[in-house]
Amino acid sequence: MERARAERIAGVLKAIADPTRLQLLHLIQSAPDGEAxxxxxxxxxxxxxxxxxxxxxxxxxxxxxxxxxxxxWVWYSVDPDGMEAVREILRAPARTAS
Incomplete structure (x- = not known):
């Protein structure tokens, strides 16, 4: 994995590794218009x-x-590209040590 990609993934994981941020993400994503x-x-x-x-x-x-x-007012919505990065992380195949 390239360093730039690893840093991007680490930044995304750090940003969602907080219970309040997960709650905010859920609230925004599930808002009637997808924004709050x-x-x-x-x-x-x-x-x-x-x-x-x-x-x-x-x-x-x-x-x-x-x-x-x-x-x-500033309105926030979920960025589709950012969420795709999270999905990509979750889909990555796990490698086991030989």
Missing amino acids: CVGDLTERLGLRQPTVSHHLKTMTAAGLLARERRGT
């Missing part, structure tokens, strides 16, 4: 806005989420 703003997410998780924003920033930087500013 920070206000919606803070209410659902009972967390403060800076905490949720920090987690969303981490997941966006890892390529798991897309963001779109609409006026004063």
Whole structure:
């Protein structure tokens, strides 16, 4: 595996290796329009806005989420390419030691 690919995969795994981030990913993915703003997410998780924003920033930087500013609000949706990277990791065949 190339170093750049290994670093990308490690970044994605690090971004989702947190229970709050997994919850956020699930909430956004299952939202009626497939998108949510920070206000919606803070209410659902009972967390403060800076905490949720920090987690969303981490997941966006890892390529798991897309963001779109609409006026004063930022809406987040699941990035299909980022999720495909997660699926690819999960599909990789396990190699056993000989």
